[in-house]
Amino acid sequence: MIGRAKTQLTLLDSVLNKRKKKSRTDEFLKKMDEFVDWNKLVEVCSVVFKPSKRGRPSMPIIFSLKSLFLQFLYNLSDPGLEDALTDRLSFQRFVGLGFEEEAPDFTTIWRFRERLVKMKLFDRLFEIIGDDLESRGVVLRRGTLVDATMVQSARRPKRKSAEKTTLREQAQQDRDAAFAKKGGKTHYGYKGHIGVDEGSGVIRKKAFTPADMHDSQKTEAMISGDERSVFADKAYISAERKRRLRQRGVFCGILDKAYRNRPLTNKQKKMNKKKSRVRNAVERPFAHFKHLYGYGRARYVNLGRNDLEFTFLCMIHNIRRGIALTAA
DSSP states (O other): OOOOOOOSOOHHHHHHTTOSOOOHHHHHHHHHHHHSOHHHHHHHHGGGSOOOSSSSOOOOHHHHHHHHHHHHHTTOOHHHHHHHHHHOHHHHHHHTOOTTSOOOOHHHHHHHHHHHHHHTOHHHHHHHHHHHHHHTTOOOOSOEEEEEEEEEOSOOOOOTTSOOOOHHHHHTSOOSOEEEEETTEEEEEEEEEEEEETTTOOEEEEEEEETTSOGGGGHHHHOOSSOSEEEEOGGGOOHHHHHHHHHTTOEEEEOOOOBTTBOOOHHHHHHHHHHHHHHGGGHHHHHHHHHTSOOSBOSSSSHHHHHHHHHHHHHHHHHHHHHHHHOO
C-alpha cells in the first residue's frame, strides 16, 4: 500500500515553524520545494508500487523522492541520509517528516532508488524538469554547448594475476566501467555527457556511458535540434558533422583541429579563441558537480545506478539555474 503525505502540521510543528531566522539550507530547500512541480514527478514514480490496499502503508512517494534529491545535493551516504533526516530540521521540513514521526530506515530509500533504476524512470524525471523550465521561458535555444567529463569508478577490477576472489568481492567490483586515456593518464570509469543551453546554463540533454566511448559518438544525442549554433571542443569536429550543421542553418562553433602536415591557419586560431570563450561555459556544471556536490568519483558499481546519480545532479543543477533565472 502506498503511503500518503501529511497535509497538516502538528502543534509542535507549528510552534517551531514560527522562528523567524532560517538557515541558508532551509531557505534554499524552501525555494526548491516551491519551484518544482512535485505532483508530476510523483505521478511518474507511482508505477514503482503496485496498487493495493493490503499490508502496511509505505512511506509517501514524495518523501522518498525528495530524500534522493537531498542525498545527492549534500553528498550523503545511505546511513548518512538517515541520520540527517533524524537530526536536521530543514531536511525534515523539506520531506514533510513531522516531529512525532521516526525517520525510516535507510533501506527504504535504497529500495525506492533501486526501483527507479530498474524501470529507468529517472530519465523521465529529468525531461519533466526540463519541460517545466522551457515553459517558464528559461531556455533560450540560442545555442548548445557540448562536452563530457571523466568519472572515476568506485572500484577497479582486480588483475588476472591476483588471487582468486570470493563471490562477494566479485559483486563489489565494477564491471560496467571501462578504461580510457586522458591527458596521458589511464582512467577506469565512466563519462558523463551533457548538452547545455547557451546563455541560461540549463542542461537540456545528458547521457552516461563507459569511459571508452569517444566524446564524438554522443554528439548528435546532445543536440536538441532547435538551437541556432553548436559549440564543442576539437574532439567533436568532423567534416561531415560540420556539413550537416551548415545544411540545417546551424552555426558550427566546434573548434578546428590541426592534423599532420596540416597546421591551423592564423584565421582558424583566432576563430578557435572566439569559440572557446562561448564554449567554456559548459565546464561550469561539471565544476559544480565536483566542488559543490562532492562528485569526485562514481558512487556505485554499475552503470544504471551511476546513471541515476548523474541524472539527479543534472536535475539539481537545472533547478538551481531555474530558481536563479526566475528570481524577481
